Amino acid sequence: MANIEIRNVYKVFGAKVPTAMAMLRDGRSKVEILAETRCSVGLNDVNMSIGAGQIFVIMGLSGSGKSTLVRHLNRLIEPTSGELLFDGQNIVSLNPQELRSFRTSRISMVFQSFGLFPHRTVLQNVMYGQKIRGTEHEQARAIGKKWIDVVGLSGYEDRYPFSLSGGMKQRVGLARALAADTDVILMDEAFSALDPLIRSDMQDQLLDLQKNLSKTIVFITHDLDEALKIGSEISILKDGQVVQCGTPDHILSHPADDYVARFVKGRQIHA
Ligand SMILES: Nc1ncnc2c1ncn2[C@@H]1O[C@H](COP(=O)(O)OP(=O)(O)OP(=O)(O)O)[C@@H](O)[C@H]1O
Numbered sequence: 001m002a003n004i005e006i007r008n009v010y011k012v013f014g015a016k017v018p019t020a021m022a023m024l025r026d027g028r029s030k031v032e033i034l035a036e037t038r039c040s041v042g043l044n045d046v047n048m049s050i051g052a053g054q055i056f057v058i059m060g061l062s063g064s065g066k067s068t069l070v071r072h073l074n075r076l077i078e079p080t081s082g083e084l085l086f087d088g089q090n091i092v093s094l095n096p097q098e099l100r101s102f103r104t105s106r107i108s109m110v111f112q113s114f115g116l117f118p119h120r121t122v123l124q125n126v127m128y129g130q131k132i133r134g135t136e137h138e139q140a141r142a143i144g145k146k147w148i149d150v151v152g153l154s155g156y157e158d159r160y161p162f163s164l165s166g167g168m169k170q171r172v173g174l175a176r177a178l179a180a181d182t183d184v185i186l187m188d189e190a191f192s193a194l195d196p197l198i199r200s201d202m203q204d205q206l207l208d209l210q211k212n213l214s215k216t217i218v219f220i221t222h223d224l225d226e227a228l229k230i231g232s233e234i235s236i237l238k239d240g241q242v243v244q245c246g247t248p249d250h251i252l253s254h255p256a257d258d259y260v261a262r263f264v265k266g267r268q269i270h271a
């Protein structure tokens with residue numbers, strides 16, 4: 001299990017980063033900064049504390065910075081400034097070799113568009129994380145088969161992704177992340193492309209699995225119902241800033257501002 005601390009993280013995209021950062025610190029808006037500098041503000045002084053073993057949901061409308069933030073956690077994006085601490089270690093300062101090992105052993109990702117290797121079978125996809133860590137073939141196969149079974153895809157080991165439905169592909173994506181045996185799993189809109197019923201099944205399965213696994217799961221969604229159902233804690237982003245962070249219960253009962261209040265109007269906590 002891993003504890004993640006995100007401290008004062010800023011991300012500005014564009015050519016005039018110092019000017020844009022100075023404007024941000026002066027309290028100028030994302031729109032003003034874009035108009036004056038052509039720079040896009042991805043994240044603006046984000047602070048979050050993601051406790052080990054919880055499903056932490058990051059929610060917000062399109063363009064609020066969710067993917068930008070999650071890509072910082074596996075260092076696909078470098079922060080303009082700030083710290084990202086995994087169990088106290090700042091991952092921003094990892095050297096290339098440490099970064100490779102961090103990515104293979106500590107963190108795995110489930111993508112909205114599945115991200116499966118089309119020319120590999122279900123089993124080869126699921127074994128992948130173990131293989132690149134150097135696990136011996138038979139052992140990697142056994143681990144792969146175990147997780148394929150857990151997500152309910154036994155019998156499909158030799159199939160190729162093109163022959164699977166969306167829900168099945170995402171089960172493979174989930175099995176692949178679980179088989180990699182990392183402390184942290186990042187899920188960026190992982191269930192958003194699925195039909196409502198399949199999506200609800202996947203949410204239930206994730207909650208069920210988490211009872212035994214206690215991984216640190218960072219789950220991105222733009223859907224409040226999904227956030228309320230699966231999150232132990234929810235952080236709401238708007239224009240790259242955290243507007244509220246708290247338990248589903250707290251967010252429903254004490255929305256921090258009108259933006260959050262509009263999201264939660266008429267909603268209830270799932271049983
Ligand atoms: N590579 C990039 N270059 C320039 N601007 C970017 C880049 N990546 C993200 N942005 C900007 O950063 C902001 C946040 O984008 P991001 O993709 O993180 O949002 P999101 O919350 O994931 O949205 P969605 O729900 O649509 O996936 C947006 O204004 C976006 O235009």
Ligand SMILES: [Mg+2]
Pocket residue numbers: 066067068
């Ligand atoms: Mg996104």
